[in-house]
Amino acid sequence: MVDNNLYRLYHGLMLPKIAHTDESLNYLQNFQVKDDDTFAVTYPKSGTTWMQEILPPLLNGGDLTSVQTIPNWDRVPWLEETQAPVLLDKLPSPRAIVSHMPCHLMPSSFFNSKAKVIYVARNPKDVLVSSFYFHKMANFLEDPGTFEEFTDKFLSGKVLFGKWTDHVKSWRNPELADRILYITYEEMLQDLREVLGRILNFLGRELSADALDRVVNNSTFKNMKTNTMSNYSLVPDVVLDQKKSNFLRKGIAGDWKNHFSPELNAKFTSVIQEEMKGSNIKFSWDNE
Ligand code: PPS
Numbered sequence: 001m002v003d004n005n006l007y008r009l010y011h012g013l014m015l016p017k018i019a020h021t022d023e024s025l026n027y028l029q030n031f032q033v034k035d036d037d038t039f040a041v042t043y044p045k046s047g048t049t050w051m052q053e054i055l056p057p058l059l060n061g062g063d064l065t066s067v068q069t070i071p072n073w074d075r076v077p078w079l080e081e082t083q084a085p086v087l088l089d090k091l092p093s094p095r096a097i098v099s100h101m102p103c104h105l106m107p108s109s110f111f112n113s114k115a116k117v118i119y120v121a122r123n124p125k126d127v128l129v130s131s132f133y134f135h136k137m138a139n140f141l142e143d144p145g146t147f148e149e150f151t152d153k154f155l156s157g158k159v160l161f162g163k164w165t166d167h168v169k170s171w172r173n174p175e176l177a178d179r180i181l182y183i184t185y186e187e188m189l190q191d192l193r194e195v196l197g198r199i200l201n202f203l204g205r206e207l208s209a210d211a212l213d214r215v216v217n218n219s220t221f222k223n224m225k226t227n228t229m230s231n232y233s234l235v236p237d238v239v240l241d242q243k244k245s246n247f248l249r250k251g252i253a254g255d256w257k258n259h260f261s262p263e264l265n266a267k268f269t270s271v272i273q274e275e276m277k278g279s280n281i282k283f284s285w286d287n288e
Pocket of ligand 1: 043045046047049130131220247248252
């Protein structure tokens with residue numbers, strides 16, 4: 001049962017009412033994408049905030065001013081959230097925009113544009129753990145229940161933005177061809193500089209080695225944790241209670257191993273494998 005006080009259904013997807021209104025979803029559908037827009041698309045808890053830190057300096061020649069002075073949600077706004085109509089029309093181009101939308105729910109102008117997309121995927125087991133703690137601290141979401149209960153909701157898609165597998169598969173749309181770059185949260189953790197090089201190349205941009213070093217250094221977990229423009233400390237406790245769990249919580253790969261029993265792991269792996277069958281999508285964590 002979906003809690004109608006907290007969530008709304010949009011094309012079958014559960015969205016938090018606090019962040020999405022009729023007006024914002026209408027705005028999303030009619031949004032005019034520009035050819036030089038860059039979208040960072042993620043399933044929730046897969047590296048959105050990290051991309052909001054990284055994209056502005058990559059697009060503006062390495063200037064970190066916006067990252068140090070503008071909250072992440074205003075700096076790289078969400079396409080589908082309440083503030084989108086206020087923020088996006090006045091955002092100077094080239095615009096960086098984040099979205100949790102599956103591909104088929106993007107505005108029609110997106111498909112007729114040359115806008116580029118960076119799709120960030122994360123091991124769904126770690127996505128689940130991150131989301132579990134997020135539900136404990138976000139007062140606009142239902143209590144996740146036990147970890148096992150929350151896992152069942154996750155696997156059946158009764159969570160924000162639906163099933164992880166549907167999201168990942170939707171973005172393997174061959175129509176997008178070279179307009180989309182696929183990266184993973186785990187690759188960013190392993191070698192951020194290398195991934196940023198790939199993103200620059202994809203966007204047709206360059207940065208000096210020094211500037212790139214500064215972007216890498218600015219977007220480490222440790223530095224983002226102390227950046228009030230990126231660590232969500234500007235959001236009042238009644239909305240996000242960081243005494244319960246930090247938004248920038250652990251920032252690691254493999255925390256799932258501290259949460260999954262062998263039985264839960266077997267069940268989770270088999271459901272995900274079954275749903276990814278025939279998709280030809282391979283991830284580094286597939287055999288973990
Ligand atoms: S949201 O709510 O969808 O916008 O959340 P999102 O930003 O996508 O995901 C939050 C998780 O990303 C981690 N994060 C980072 N990890 C490593 N390095 C950096 N710089 C970084 N920035 C954000 C954040 O800590 C959340 O993961 P967990 O596992 O909960 O720590």
